[in-house]
Amino acid sequence: MKKEGQVRIPSGCAISAVISKSGERMSGGSIIESMIPMHDRSNGLGGGFAAYGIYPEHREFYALHLFYDDDARRHDCETYLKERFEIVDAEPIPTRTMREITDEPLIWRYFVFPRRSALRALQIDDREYVVRVVTHVNSSVEGAYVFSCGKNMGVFKAVGFPEDVGRFYRLEEYEAYSWTAHGRYPTNTPGWWGGAHPFSLLDYSIVHNGEISSYDANRRFIEMFGYKCTLKTDTEVITYILDYLLRRQGLTLTEAASVIAAPFWDTISRKPEEERRTLTYLRTVYSSLLVTGPFSIILGFEGGIMALNDRLKLRSMVVGEYGDRVYVASEEAAIRKMEPDAENIWAPAGGEPVIVRVREGKF
Amino acid sequence: MTSNSYPRINAAKFDHAGINRKIREAGGVCEIYGCLGERFIGAGLEAGDIKIDGVPGNALGAYLNGAHITVFGDAQDAVGDTMNDGEIIVHGSIGDAAGYAMRGGRIFVRGDAGYRAGIHMKEYKSKRPVLVIGGKCGSFLGEYQAGGIIIVLGLTENEKPIVSNFPGTGMHGGMMLLRSDCRDIRFPKNVTARPASPGDMAEVEEIIDDYCRIFKIDKKALLDAPFTKVVPDSKNPYKQMYVAN
Numbered sequence: 001m002k003k004e005g006q007v008r009i010p011s012g013c014a015i016s017a018v019i020s021k022s023g024e025r026m027s028g029g030s031i032i033e034s035m036i037p038m039h040d041r042s043n044g045l046g047g048g049f050a051a052y053g054i055y056p057e058h059r060e061f062y063a064l065h066l067f068y069d070d071d072a073r074r075h076d077c078e079t080y081l082k083e084r085f086e087i088v089d090a091e092p093i094p095t096r097t098m099r100e101i102t103d104e105p106l107i108w109r110y111f112v113f114p115r116r117s118a119l120r121a122l123q124i125d126d127r128e129y130v131v132r133v134v135t136h137v138n139s140s141v142e143g144a145y146v147f148s149c150g151k152n153m154g155v156f157k158a159v160g161f162p163e164d165v166g167r168f169y170r171l172e173e174y175e176a177y178s179w180t181a182h183g184r185y186p187t188n189t190p191g192w193w194g195g196a197h198p199f200s201l202l203d204y205s206i207v208h209n210g211e212i213s214s215y216d217a218n219r220r221f222i223e224m225f226g227y228k229c230t231l232k233t234d235t236e237v238i239t240y241i242l243d244y245l246l247r248r249q250g251l252t253l254t255e256a257a258s259v260i261a262a263p264f265w266d267t268i269s270r271k272p273e274e275e276r277r278t279l280t281y282l283r284t285v286y287s288s289l290l291v292t293g294p295f296s297i298i299l300g301f302e303g304g305i306m307a308l309n310d311r312l313k314l315r316s317m318v319v320g321e322y323g324d325r326v327y328v329a330s331e332e333a334a335i336r337k338m339e340p341d342a343e344n345i346w347a348p349a350g351g352e353p354v355i356v357r358v359r360e361g362k363f
Numbered sequence: 364m365t366s367n368s369y370p371r372i373n374a375a376k377f378d379h380a381g382i383n384r385k386i387r388e389a390g391g392v393c394e395i396y397g398c399l400g401e402r403f404i405g406a407g408l409e410a411g412d413i414k415i416d417g418v419p420g421n422a423l424g425a426y427l428n429g430a431h432i433t434v435f436g437d438a439q440d441a442v443g444d445t446m447n448d449g450e451i452i453v454h455g456s457i458g459d460a461a462g463y464a465m466r467g468g469r470i471f472v473r474g475d476a477g478y479r480a481g482i483h484m485k486e487y488k489s490k491r492p493v494l495v496i497g498g499k500c501g502s503f504l505g506e507y508q509a510g511g512i513i514i515v516l517g518l519t520e521n522e523k524p525i526v527s528n529f530p531g532t533g534m535h536g537g538m539m540l541l542r543s544d545c546r547d548i549r550f551p552k553n554v555t556a557r558p559a560s561p562g563d564m565a566e567v568e569e570i571i572d573d574y575c576r577i578f579k580i581d582k583k584a585l586l587d588a589p590f591t592k593v594v595p596d597s598k599n600p601y602k603q604m605y606v607a608n
Contacts, residue, residue, distance in 0.1 A: 037400030037420070040379075267528065270549075313478045313502065316440050316459050331439055332458070333400025333418045345437060347458065347477045349501060349527060 014038035019178035023362025028171030045191030046184025047165035048157025051176035065148035073143030085112035150203030210295035221288035257353035313350030486510025
């Protein structure tokens, strides 16, 4: 067998997404299918999905998805979680035993709510509380990793090709108003279950094709605010940047897009005055959060998605529509796999965010 | 589909290597249907005529060396990557980096092109590649262009400019011809943009004739518009936005 360094696999990650603007819930079967025409963009070292609206019966509770090395680690971590959360439900996430997916960790989910006394004592809101607990588990609790912690949504990921990962997690049995998907070709890290995409924090999830060259600059800045980049992979830092800008700084999606994919100064100088002032402000205040290098990302959040390319558009991404559905993918073929009659296929410009929301009250 | 007598290949039955094997078994003359993202179709093919129904994958006609390919819908990224000879006709739109490092042959597109169309096209003696985009183009059209001819016709009706930001960045050879007065386009310092002369138009007449014939477009109406010719200017064409050198 050839060793690492003797084999070159020409490839690049794949992303795709579908959202129903009317909030109609769709099975995961179609998004799994969308990854098949893009199979060659991944190399089997990671695949994953984020699904929104899948836990309506538990919509008030944070859904924690965890990987454990073994049962002893699970008991330790559960003790820790029980001190901090009311746990209303706990179960192993159902999976399918299949040849293509091996070495799986223990995979559990919990529906939880922060203990009121703890929130009162810390004087923080429940979302911040969940972030702090999850950050602690992921940086300090040996053998446990929280890979999803939003409400009424969930991330499912593994080492394998995405279409196999989707079947492994039986995603055709879930129904979501929006789905995102990722096929991985890791360039800097060996490819571990926790390192597969999507990366998520609360209801924010990111799938990413590319490799950002500003990782260390971004990481140094964001770690000042309590985030810990434990996985040394660039996508993780994008997730934290967006949580910081959207949840903590209160920026709009469009503003956040103008921070991470800021236009060139030359382009800013030609904008109308008000827009020029806003863009100059954002680029100046958040200069350390400019993300450089190639990326196409899809951010999932409660009630919507945002697709965004780096400002030089060094990765491909296309958008299409059909009825109330909007599709985004690295390749048109993936969109046509989900909907052969998709219309208005177009490629957003670099730095041009595509924001799609489910109608208010429909999610 | 136009040629019912061609052998037909169902793309859904094969991976990209299998499709290319079937193409060669058919002597390069075939119809491929049900195409959905299969890469490298027709790669390196010297002769033949391939008709494609569906969406062919990236690097369609890479290293193409004389064969003809027609796509009846859209194509994805890097169409005609390092193509040497032959012709690729796309009736829909194409993705990014069309004609990437192309060194010969012709690509005709009816719709729009994404970013970096014609990036690093080059020419040598009789090898002079041609890329014609019927619609509009994304940013970095003709980035690092070293030779060949890029023509953009801007036939798509929308608010967008005929070409987005930074056309001709690093361009140091060849020419671009844009069907527009280009008043709203900012070109970098390393190129010169000026109204095309009758002599410039005569140089590309054969290409325009073929384009109009292929896509059934009224040539007279097409030419009844200002054209701008863009050629490199600088003795130091690499002095660019990325580094100061």
